[in-house]
Amino acid sequence: MITNIKNGLDVSTVVQAAVSQHGATHEDLIPILLSVNEQLGYLPTEALSEISHSLRLAHSEIMAVASFYRMLSTEPRGKHVIQFCESAPCHVMGGRQVLRALQEELNLEPGQTSADGQWTLLEISCPGICGVGPVMMIDEDVYGNLVPERLSEILAKYRE
Amino acid sequence: MAIKSLDELKKLKTEALKRREVTQSTGRVQVIVPMGTPGIAAGARETLKAILELIETENLSDVIIRQTGSSGLDEWEPIMQVVIGDQPKVTYGKVSPERAKRIMKEHVMGGKVVTEFVVPQ
Amino acid sequence: MKFYRSHVLVSIDPASVAKGVHELIDALQDELVTQGLIGEVQVLETSQISEHPEGLEMVVYPEGVHYTGIQIDDVPYLVEEHFLKGRVVKRFLAKETKPSDEELGPPKSKEVRVVLRNCGQIDPENIEDYIIEDGYQALGKVLSEMTPEQVIEEVITSGLRGRGGAGFSTGRKWQFAKSAPGDVKYLICNADEGDPGAFMNRRVLESDPHSVIEGMVIAAYAIGCNQGYVYCRAEYPLAVKRLNTAIKQARAIGLFGNNILGSDFSFDLEVRIGAGAFVCGEETALMASIEGRRGEPRPRPPFPAIQGLWGKPTNINNVETYANIPQIISRGAAWFASMGTEKSKGTKTFAIAGDVNNTGLIEVPLGITLREVIYDVGGGIKNNKNFKAVQTGGPMGGCLPAQYLDMPVDYESLMSAGSIMGSGGMIVMDEDTCMVDIARFFMDFTQDESCGKCTPCRVGTRRILEILERICEGEGRESDIETLEMLCRQIKTTSLCGLGQGAPNPVESTLKHFRSEYEAHIREKRCPSKVCRKLIHYNIVDACTGCLVCARNCPVNAITGERRQLHVIDAELCIRCGICEQVCNFNAVEVWS
Numbered sequence A: 001m002i003t004n005i006k007n008g009l010d011v012s013t014v015v016q017a018a019v020s021q022h023g024a025t026h027e028d029l030i031p032i033l034l035s036v037n038e039q040l041g042y043l044p045t046e047a048l049s050e051i052s053h054s055l056r057l058a059h060s061e062i063m064a065v066a067s068f069y070r071m072l073s074t075e076p077r078g079k080h081v082i083q084f085c086e087s088a089p090c091h092v093m094g095g096r097q098v099l100r101a102l103q104e105e106l107n108l109e110p111g112q113t114s115a116d117g118q119w120t121l122l123e124i125s126c127p128g129i130c131g132v133g134p135v136m137m138i139d140e141d142v143y144g145n146l147v148p149e150r151l152s153e154i155l156a157k158y159r160e
Numbered sequence B: 001m002a003i004k005s006l007d008e009l010k011k012l013k014t015e016a017l018k019r020r021e022v023t024q025s026t027g028r029v030q031v032i033v034p035m036g037t038p039g040i041a042a043g044a045r046e047t048l049k050a051i052l053e054l055i056e057t058e059n060l061s062d063v064i065i066r067q068t069g070s071s072g073l074d075e076w077e078p079i080m081q082v083v084i085g086d087q088p089k090v091t092y093g094k095v096s097p098e099r100a101k102r103i104m105k106e107h108v109m110g111g112k113v114v115t116e117f118v119v120p121q
Numbered sequence C: 001m002k003f004y005r006s007h008v009l010v011s012i013d014p015a016s017v018a019k020g021v022h023e024l025i026d027a028l029q030d031e032l033v034t035q036g037l038i039g040e041v042q043v044l045e046t047s048q049i050s051e052h053p054e055g056l057e058m059v060v061y062p063e064g065v066h067y068t069g070i071q072i073d074d075v076p077y078l079v080e081e082h083f084l085k086g087r088v089v090k091r092f093l094a095k096e097t098k099p100s101d102e103e104l105g106p107p108k109s110k111e112v113r114v115v116l117r118n119c120g121q122i123d124p125e126n127i128e129d130y131i132i133e134d135g136y137q138a139l140g141k142v143l144s145e146m147t148p149e150q151v152i153e154e155v156i157t158s159g160l161r162g163r164g165g166a167g168f169s170t171g172r173k174w175q176f177a178k179s180a181p182g183d184v185k186y187l188i189c190n191a192d193e194g195d196p197g198a199f200m201n202r203r204v205l206e207s208d209p210h211s212v213i214e215g216m217v218i219a220a221y222a223i224g225c226n227q228g229y230v231y232c233r234a235e236y237p238l239a240v241k242r243l244n245t246a247i248k249q250a251r252a253i254g255l256f257g258n259n260i261l262g263s264d265f266s267f268d269l270e271v272r273i274g275a276g277a278f279v280c281g282e283e284t285a286l287m288a289s290i291e292g293r294r295g296e297p298r299p300r301p302p303f304p305a306i307q308g309l310w311g312k313p314t315n316i317n318n319v320e321t322y323a324n325i326p327q328i329i330s331r332g333a334a335w336f337a338s339m340g341t342e343k344s345k346g347t348k349t350f351a352i353a354g355d356v357n358n359t360g361l362i363e364v365p366l367g368i369t370l371r372e373v374i375y376d377v378g379g380g381i382k383n384n385k386n387f388k389a390v391q392t393g394g395p396m397g398g399c400l401p402a403q404y405l406d407m408p409v410d411y412e413s414l415m416s417a418g419s420i421m422g423s424g425g426m427i428v429m430d431e432d433t434c435m436v437d438i439a440r441f442f443m444d445f446t447q448d449e450s451c452g453k454c455t456p457c458r459v460g461t462r463r464i465l466e467i468l469e470r471i472c473e474g475e476g477r478e479s480d481i482e483t484l485e486m487l488c489r490q491i492k493t494t495s496l497c498g499l500g501q502g503a504p505n506p507v508e509s510t511l512k513h514f515r516s517e518y519e520a521h522i523r524e525k526r527c528p529s530k531v532c533r534k535l536i537h538y539n540i541v542d543a544c545t546g547c548l549v550c551a552r553n554c555p556v557n558a559i560t561g562e563r564r565q566l567h568v569i570d571a572e573l574c575i576r577c578g579i580c581e582q583v584c585n586f587n588a589v590e591v592w593s
Helices: A011-022 A026-040 A045-055 A059-066 A088-106 A148-156 B006-026 B037-042 B044-057 B097-109 C014-018 C021-034 C072-084 C127-132 C137-145 C148-158 C170-179 C200-207 C209-223 C237-252 C283-290 C319-331 C333-337 C370-377 C411-416 C435-449 C455-472 C480-494 C498-502 C505-513 C515-523 C549-553 C579-583
Strands: A080-085 A119-124 A136-138 A141-143 B029-034 B063-068 B080-084 B090-092 C006-011 C041-046 C057-061 C065-068 C186-191 C227-232 C268-273 C314-318 C347-354 C360-365 C387-392 C399-401 C425-430 C537-540 C589-592
Touching (some): A011 A045, A026 A045, A026 A059, A026 C268, A080 A088, A088 A119, A088 A148, B006 C127, B029 B044, B029 B097, B037 B044, B037 C237, B044 B063, B090 B097, C006 C021, C014 C021, C021 C041, C021 C072, C127 C209, C137 C319, C148 C170, C148 C209, C148 C319, C170 C209, C170 C314, C186 C283, C200 C209, C200 C237, C200 C319, C209 C227, C209 C237, C209 C268, C209 C314, C209 C319, C227 C237, C237 C268, C283 C314, C314 C319, C319 C333, C347 C370, C360 C370, C387 C435, C387 C505, C399 C435, C399 C505, C435 C455, C435 C505, C455 C498, C455 C515, C480 C498, C480 C505, C480 C515, C505 C515, C537 C579, C549 C579
Parallel strands (some): A080 A119, B029 B063, C006 C041, C186 C227, C227 C268, C347 C425
Antiparallel strands (some): A080 A136, A136 A141, B080 B090, C006 C057, C347 C360, C387 C399, C387 C425, C537 C589
16 A cells, blocks of 8 residues: 555664664654655655654654654655755856756656656755756765756666 | 874874875875765766776776865866875866876876866966 | 058967977068068067967957967968958967856965865875874863863953854853853754855865864863764765764774773764754754754743753854864964954855856955955956945845945954854855845745744745735835835844844845835836846847847747848737847847836
8 A cells, every 4th residue: 555665665664773773762753754764765654653653752743843854755755856956056057947957857846756756856955066056966966067968868877 | 092192192193194105105196086075966986987997907006096075176076186206286177087087198107297187276 | 650450469478488489470470571461460579468378379450369379380371361361260269268157266365274274185084184184183182281161261262253153252152051050061063054055064074074073072071061963964965974984983093982082081972964954053943953853943041051952051063163173272372363353363264156256165364355355265256247245144144235345354344234244155246136136035045944933034034025026026015115124123123043033134235225226126117137027128129130030039929020120029928038138149139127
């Protein structure tokens, strides 16, 4: 019944691994959520319930935190997450045109995930590498000095 | 291995300096690639890979590869710096893998600075 | 006086003499004689023409054609083509000067590198490199020769103030935390700078992480903390990795953990990753996030020095502040205090962005003027345009017009001018910038990043943004300026944290210094800088040759006209995309407002 979970991982295993890695107190909540989010691609309800149980925290408390931070998602995300810098220094260096080309290439608006579950397009605030702007991150990889013509070559690396 | 006093720290510094001098005298050439986020975003990994490949194919044994953080020349990334013996450091900018190979062949192996890629100071 | 139809200026300087420029001149004269042009063309010597000439070079007048890389063998061909047949020889044409944003310009001589001194010089993943640069010597000195009180005294004397924004005395802050009652105290490094374009902390963490760690251990010793946290943005994964590597290496040789350097002082450090919330740069929100809660600020007092992380006394400084500490200890408070102004000591890093020639990160002594930063270090305004304003301190800073260019950059001066130091962002704007649009841009950012806890910030910034959007769309009302001023005052005085208190700064400062632009938008429905789309229209003027290029490129078919006749833009259909202006080869499309 659970779909869109990366690599077909078992939610419970992932949560328990994160809890034993970071600890089971309130202060460990955000590191746990980040780990689980990274492994599963997002935070499914089952994961939140399991964390709530392990940390003895109300589900509402977990939800309050999970919904506050931009890096955490309670909605399924694509296999590859593209984070495009939306800040002013990148925009003046042509970021707007690159973003537009990227949107056309993927047929996605920022914040959306593609129907085939391949891509999620997000806008992020400044990753601080303005000298090589415009900049985007695909998963963990950073790409700078972007021009629209380079996009398909970069995206091809992630297509199977 | 833990340092127990300021004197031991100073001793460690002297030893580290010596180690660096030894490696620098046995390794004739230092090739330095800044590996900060701007460098990596601009393709420094590919540049470094090209350098390492060339070292392997040409069987160069007296070249030391060092990495640093970014130096403030972000617009020129990827950057590659070459130091031969006690000559001043030469900084190259926008070093693609192809440029890196040329610099390795002409400067590191041939001793001639590839002026067209040097970052103007 | 003899009249020549053409003058050739040949560049003579030591480098070109070495390359044989005299022989070139001789060859030129000979060839002009041979081809019978010597009475028409005069060869003159001049000083160096370009900064980095590629071989021998010359400029030919009256055309002003610039040739470089000429060999003696090329002379007959050049003379025949240019002077006899009147054709420019393309292959010798000097390459166009590089776009200015790629040029580094002259050495940035006004820079002084203290915080950035090791960046790009050492391997950040090798602790030995840092130790060779006298790394951890300051810590050794502190632990073996100084009492905690003496360390605090030294930092107070140096005059170091917080580099994260507010500019509170770092030594006094430490003193408060030290004298606060309680056995357990915490130390935090705020590495969650989120001001777009201000990336000095990423640079330091990635390139010289040990300097921050050493500063933190010294602070922990002075205050009496045994546990510390670095709260780092998730957008900086490499910084997190390098910090963790550095901590591991330092711990392995006993610079961390129990009984550091054989003393009875113990300290441990943990890196916490933020999860993407701008407001977490605010210290109380940051602590809430470390505790595992929503990163929402709380009212102060109590200040963190009294009641911080888990209710315990806590000291928070940012990356740049800690990175200054080892050098203050090693080189002495007097050395540090010798830089800067009476109240603002030392150096500060700034991230310069926008319409200047040299963008990027710089480090200069405080007290330098804005003009020096923008023109001497920043290389002046791009494309020889005029300076209009500079915004300092990130999205919560104010926009300062030209009359402030000679103001020294220090905490008090910026504050009195209606802006802030912040973490050191500096966005330079040229004459083509619409200040109402800029205010709208920053308000869009802050209202989006407002955490929503307090009403003035959550609702107030939203209301300001709505009014600014209306003004930019030509629907401004006469009362809008007064409403904006009232909202700004209220949000400033009643918001919980720095985000809300600072959010109105861009609006207030532009209202103060560029009020006429607001009035033009509201009363005349005009955008003087021709930026706001709804308030401009495109017009085709007499220069139009009727080439139809604009008509073919118009995405909405708003341009009509016959070939070789003046074209017309239908203002009703026009979406003001500006494509016609870009494609016109005759500058016949003008923007009116």
